[in-house]
Amino acid sequence: MAAPSPGSGPVTSEFAGAAAVTLEGLRYTIGPRTILALEYWSVPDRGRALVLGPSGSGKTTLLQLLAGLALPSAGRILIAGRDLAAMSEGDRDVFRGRTIGFVFQALHLVRALSVLDNLRLATFLTGTERSREELEALLQAVGLGERAGARPADLSQGEAQRVAIARALVNRPRLILADEPTSALDDRNARTVIELLLARAEEAGAALVVATHDARILPWFEQRLELGSGR
Amino acid sequence: MNLLRLALAYLVDRLGTTILTILLLALGVATVTVILLVGHQLRDRIGREIAGVDLVVGAKGSPLQLILSAVFQIDVPTGNVPLAEADIVRRHPLVARAIPIAMGDTAGGFRIVGTEPTLLEMRGAALARGRIWQAPMEAVLGAAVARASGLDLGATFVGAHGLGGTGFAHAEHPYTIVGILAPTGTVLDRLILTAVESVWQVHAPARPQPTGPPAAEEHGAEAHGDGAHRHGEQEGHVARRAPPEKAEITALLVRYRSPLAAVQLPRLVNAQPSLQAASPAFEAARLLAIVGFGLDAFRLVGIVLVTAAALSVFVALSNALEERRGDLALMRVLGATRGLVFRSLLLEALLLTGSGLVLGLVLGHSTVEVLAALFRQASEAGMTGWVLAPEELWLLPGVLGLGLLAASIPVIRAYRTDLASTLARA
Structure with a gap:
């Protein structure tokens, strides 16, 4: 029997129909400083959006707010119709693990674990069951079928990037957040990675929000949010 | 994947530090074990010899x-x-x-x-x-x-x-x-x-x-x-x-x-x-008081060693957690609750101290057995490593407790980690 297509599991029906991301009257401040202010922004279910802006414009902060890693000082953030701030911390952790896939700029692969175990860790922490065949199929889909046993330290930057993408997809999230996924890559690898992200998100039925200052990937996205340089 | 496998992977990842910490802990436990075994068997032997003689x-x-x-x-x-x-x-x-x-x-x-x-x-x-x-x-x-x-x-x-x-x-x-x-x-x-x-x-x-x-x-x-x-x-x-x-x-x-x-x-x-x-009972008590002073001194050395080892657990875990702040924050991003992260770190500390404890007990008992084989006086006194001194049972909660106590500070620090800032720094 053929292994199931990676990331192609059924989309959770719980939030079906709701926008993947909705921001209302968002303000994020640290002390007297306003780091981010957005009156309204929305990304539809299965939508693709780019968050643009120079360094220090708050792109990473916005992704962290969307992932519930930080909470807004004012306003609401709805992810798949759920208000993150209204959840308990524990519920938010579990919700994040099951609903959001995150590709960090620094990748954050666990160096003590093999590539395959990095994926297993993501499933274990959310209590999701994935067979070895499913995980290997996912690695195959991102072009790392032969690198399942490798340690992160043995991977090239491009390979590590693809592992991070596979890990973000492994729990079949509703929303994928990617922070500067191409900034450290050459043109060819940048193209490979962005096309991979779009394809896998499409297959998984997930919305994709990419924060970047890399103009090379503009053509792939119609919805864009420009953040100013002033905070 | 499970917590045990994750904890083992981290311990293996820094194998050198892990082995040194376990050895240091084992040395302390072995010293205390030898003292307890010798003291127990000495008391037991004296008790048997004077039994029936008033x-x-x-x-x-x-x-x-x-x-x-x-x-x-x-x-x-x-x-x-x-x-x-x-x-x-x-x-x-x-x-x-x-x-x-x-x-x-x-x-x-x-x-x-x-x-x-x-x-x-x-x-x-x-x-x-x-x-x-x-x-x-x-x-x-x-x-x-x-x-x-x-x-x-x-x-x-x-x-x-x-x-x-x-x-x-x-x-x-x-x-x-x-x-x-x-x-x-x-x-x-x-x-x-x-x-x-x-x-x-x-x-x-x-x-x-x-x-x-x-x-x-x-x-x-x-x-x-x-x-x-x-x-x-x-x-x-x-x-x-x-x-x-x-x-x-x-x-x-x-x-x-x-x-x-x-x-x-x-x-x-x-x-x-x-x-x-x-009176055999009185003189035996006197004898034990004399010998007991030496045993107490050795026991103190053992306790110092165990405490030093607990400090090494503290240092090893502190360093490891400092290096892994990004990993711990990542676990939270991937869906782990604070409790799960806390448990995984405690399990790691438990594995570290548990391994040191088990190795120390084995070393301690083996040492007594070797002493009995090498020295006629020890074998004649009936010394053997194949017995369990009742006081050894206290080593189990004692050492594990000390290890967990040593681990608790870095673990609590990790527990309180702010995700956004940690990930931004890592």
């Missing part, structure tokens, strides 16, 4: 020396006592049992002890082969003696004068082995037992003594090491049930008939011109 009666001198020589067979006697004076004690109505001990010679480094078969009954000793002595010059070997000498039933041997094993041989008075004891785990294992009359016979004067037995100060334990005796010619004259008038023994092992004897008997004994009474 009072030891012997020549005046150091009471501890009397107990060590007559009960533990590890010191020279304080001297001999006239049988006539000892009989006053034996016949006393408050005495339930009085077993005579007569020493003076060794064979192959093992003491020859003249006594009565009741000593075997008191120690619960059983014969592996043969029978109990029934006549003078018949001997029963302790299990360790039989094993070391290779002598078997029917074989003969002669004793060497004195307890040092360097005196002249009583070549004209051979003993015949009639029995071999099963191991008892007591001093009997390394004794050659015979009738009291054998000792008298071996040390009887060369010339006929029409006036009776040899003078007290010339015979018996250690007192007769001057080589002036000529033995053998009178052996037929020493009747088993008719001791010479001035015969001597080294000590009497007394069992009270009633608690009242504990008050009256020592006073009566000490009133005799050449007798002293020594």
